[in-house]
Amino acid sequence: MQKFERLEGLVAPLDRANVDTDLIIPKQFLKSIKRTGFGVNLFDELRYLDEGQPGQDCSKRPLNPDFVLNQARYQGASVLLTRRNFGCGSSREHAPWALEDFGFRVVIAPSFADIFYNNAFKNGILLIPLPEETVDRLFKEVEASEGYRLDVDLENQRVITPSGEILEFEVDAFRKHCLLEGLDDIGLTLKDEEAIRAFEEKHRQARPWLFRDTAQA
Amino acid sequence: MAGQTLYDKLWSQHLVKERDDGTALIYIDRQLLHEVTSPQAFEGLRLAGRKPWRLDANLATPDHNVPTTVIERAEGNAGIKDPVSLIQVQTLDDNCEAFGIEEFRINDARQGIVHVVGPEQGATLPGMTVVCGDSHTATHGAFAALAHGIGTSEVEHVLATQCLLAQKMKNMQVRVEGKLGTGVTAKDIVLAVIGRIGTAGGTGYAIEFAGSAIRDLSMEGRMTVCNMAIEAGARVGLIGVDDTTIEYLRERPFAPTAEQWDAAVADWRHLVSDDDAAFDKVVELDAATIEPQVSWGTSPEMVTGISGEVPDPAAAPDETVQRSYTRALEYMGLAPKQKITDIRLDKVFIGSCTNSRIEDLREAARVAKGKKVADSIKLAMVVPGSGLVKRQAEAEGLDKIFTEAGFEWREPGCSMCLAMNADKLGTGEHCASTSNRNFEGRQGYGGRTHLVSPAMAAAAAIAGHFVDVRSIDDSQPSVQEA
Numbered sequence: 001m002q003k004f005e006r007l008e009g010l011v012a013p014l015d016r017a018n019v020d021t022d023l024i025i026p027k028q029f030l031k032s033i034k035r036t037g038f039g040v041n042l043f044d045e046l047r048y049l050d051e052g053q054p055g056q057d058c059s060k061r062p063l064n065p066d067f068v069l070n071q072a073r074y075q076g077a078s079v080l081l082t083r084r085n086f087g088c089g090s091s092r093e094h095a096p097w098a099l100e101d102f103g104f105r106v107v108i109a110p111s112f113a114d115i116f117y118n119n120a121f122k123n124g125i126l127l128i129p130l131p132e133e134t135v136d137r138l139f140k141e142v143e144a145s146e147g148y149r150l151d152v153d154l155e156n157q158r159v160i161t162p163s164g165e166i167l168e169f170e171v172d173a174f175r176k177h178c179l180l181e182g183l184d185d186i187g188l189t190l191k192d193e194e195a196i197r198a199f200e201e202k203h204r205q206a207r208p209w210l211f212r213d214t215a216q217a
Numbered sequence: 218m219a220g221q222t223l224y225d226k227l228w229s230q231h232l233v234k235e236r237d238d239g240t241a242l243i244y245i246d247r248q249l250l251h252e253v254t255s256p257q258a259f260e261g262l263r264l265a266g267r268k269p270w271r272l273d274a275n276l277a278t279p280d281h282n283v284p285t286t287v288i289e290r291a292e293g294n295a296g297i298k299d300p301v302s303l304i305q306v307q308t309l310d311d312n313c314e315a316f317g318i319e320e321f322r323i324n325d326a327r328q329g330i331v332h333v334v335g336p337e338q339g340a341t342l343p344g345m346t347v348v349c350g351d352s353h354t355a356t357h358g359a360f361a362a363l364a365h366g367i368g369t370s371e372v373e374h375v376l377a378t379q380c381l382l383a384q385k386m387k388n389m390q391v392r393v394e395g396k397l398g399t400g401v402t403a404k405d406i407v408l409a410v411i412g413r414i415g416t417a418g419g420t421g422y423a424i425e426f427a428g429s430a431i432r433d434l435s436m437e438g439r440m441t442v443c444n445m446a447i448e449a450g451a452r453v454g455l456i457g458v459d460d461t462t463i464e465y466l467r468e469r470p471f472a473p474t475a476e477q478w479d480a481a482v483a484d485w486r487h488l489v490s491d492d493d494a495a496f497d498k499v500v501e502l503d504a505a506t507i508e509p510q511v512s513w514g515t516s517p518e519m520v521t522g523i524s525g526e527v528p529d530p531a532a533a534p535d536e537t538v539q540r541s542y543t544r545a546l547e548y549m550g551l552a553p554k555q556k557i558t559d560i561r562l563d564k565v566f567i568g569s570c571t572n573s574r575i576e577d578l579r580e581a582a583r584v585a586k587g588k589k590v591a592d593s594i595k596l597a598m599v600v601p602g603s604g605l606v607k608r609q610a611e612a613e614g615l616d617k618i619f620t621e622a623g624f625e626w627r628e629p630g631c632s633m634c635l636a637m638n639a640d641k642l643g644t645g646e647h648c649a650s651t652s653n654r655n656f657e658g659r660q661g662y663g664g665r666t667h668l669v670s671p672a673m674a675a676a677a678a679i680a681g682h683f684v685d686v687r688s689i690d691d692s693q694p695s696v697q698e699a
């Protein structure tokens with residue numbers, strides 16, 4: 001996993017609540033058996049005027065000029081500002097893969113859906129929940145000033161606005177540690193291999209029917 | 218000290234280790250795999266030179282991409298015309314073969330939607346932790362199993378370690394007391410719950426469904442309710458064990474037998490919340506007041522009773538809601554205050570992991586029997602949830618009832634629930650669908666989905682627009698009461 005320590009990046013505003021993972025990356029692109037290359041289809045139905053197909057050359061497709069990520073002033077954005085319950089719906093990890101592949105490393109919203117929250121952190125994307133009023137205010141600031149950038153400091157859990165205002169945020173300690181170090185979950189868990197084996201043995205004794213290989217024929 | 222909730226019990230029975238920061242390692246008893254969210258996980262294992270921790274904990278079947286017409290299916294994988302879908306299904310076959318994981322392949326009679334197949338095989342048992350790279354894994358909670366959807370990195374994590382990193386959720390109880398009206402089903406209960414608490418209402422919670430109306434449901438009905446916990450924002454939906462649970466599992470292929478069955482049943486009886494258990498939040502609904510539900514918008518919380526109307530955005534409680542209502546009405550091509558019964562339909566889909574079990578098909582067939590699908594309906598299809606559901610329905614003659622009424626009778630799979638195969642809505646088409654998500658484009662680019670119960674979908678197919686199933690079907694009791 002990519003490390004995340006500090007990022008100073010251009011902010012793009014997506015003014016919409018309950019953005020679901022179908023919208024982040026539509027189902028036809030889930031047929032890929034790879035983890036990469038989803039960025040060109042991020043928000044496909046909002047971004048293009050035609051219906052996208054997997055494997056298609058997107059550079060020739062008609063862009064929706066009204067969609068925020070197509071506007072010149074937001075090119076190169078790495079911080080996405082959006083509304084509540086971002087990432088709801090399907091568990092597809094293709095959603096964070098697409099966000100990351102497109103270049104987003106931070107998403108700021110009043111709240112996030114649970115499964116998406118997990119998936120994003122596992123892919124090096126920092127999700128920052130901020131109060132609804134603060135998000136509202138950030139939307140106004142971003143829209144009012146072209147080239148609006150935020151400085152996101154994970155170590156100290158704060159976002160610094162261009163005017164120098166400091167916004168503190170919560171992140172759970174374990175996820176923070178993994179992000180800062182770029183740690184792989186599986187490797188970490190396997191350090192507890194003995195504890196897992198011991199648990200498994202006890203569990204098997206207590207409830208053998210949960211194990212098909214020891215269950216009665 | 219207060220007693221434990223069912224969720225608390227399941228959690229502590231699987232807790233391997235808890236870290237100081239509250240993150241826990243929980244042991245996973247069953248992982249269900251399908252073709253869409255597993256290829257990258259297997260690839261990850263290979264790249265790291267790792268092996269699955271415990272093969273017998275896994276069970277796989279392709280479902281999302283498989284075609285559902287009889288002609289295509291006759292050819293097996295070769296009948297998958299989309300080359301990208303074909304690769305995905307073949308990759309699942311290859312991975313299961315290479316790693317030694319049991320798989321029900323495309324034309325195995327036991328193939329079907331993972332969430333139909335697991336319970337049907339008894340591969341989902343009370344007291345298990347069940348995961349799958351699919352958010353509707355909540356379905357399995359109907360068996361008092363701690364079941365939730367996970368992402369692909371987590372699929373890989375469970376394959377490699379048999380554990381999941383998790384954080385304890387909060388407890389919510391949704392109590393539905395009283396008797397459901399005739400023609401009102403489990404689907405209407407859960408849509409009404411989502412309408413009440415909203416699509417983020419359950420975020421961070423495990424929802425336990427309780428109350429006499431839930432107890433009265435069959436296992437099929439309970440699965441429908443738990444299936445859509447995720448549409449209320451909760452990863453986990455749960456229902457405590459009772460006789461209905463135990464009777465359903467008896468003699469299922471993966472269920473224990475002989476003395477082990479007795480020991481298991483004795484253990485399962487404890488899988489209920491203690492009387493004095495404390496919930497962080499309780500929501501109560503009166504079953505008698507629930508009408509057949511129809512969603513009008515692009516989020517499952519945008520739902521109302523059949524006698525209701527499309528809301529007027531001008532009357533929305535706040536600006537964000539107003540904007541989302543306006544946007545939804547525009548996408549759905551509906552006018553403010555339009556009556557639900559005035560919504561005309563183009564297609565009807567009966568299927569998906571929410572409503573493709575035998576009882577669902579019986580409900581729909583009862584409404585369709587001896588009637589004809591309206592001429593204005595371009596396609597009405599019934600897609601059974603598994604090969605075994607299909608076989609059972611055919612043994613009962615349900616397929617005949619459907620085909621005589623003008624429905625297409627298909628092969629099992631996810632089908633038009635998410636339109637990854639050839640079954641799709643065209644732009645602007647309205648569909649009465651028994652599935653679980655009405656998001657923009659979910660059933661096809663520009664398609665307009667209305668979520669309903671199987672009985673309501675069948676009634677809509679016949680009328681060509683939404684109708685109150687109670688008005689055409691009030692002579693017969695609903696299946697739950699039978």
Ligand code: SF4
Pocket residue numbers: 280281330331332351353569570571630631634635652653
């Ligand atoms: S039927 Fe629909 S919701 Fe269920 S697993 Fe398949 S695609 Fe997902």
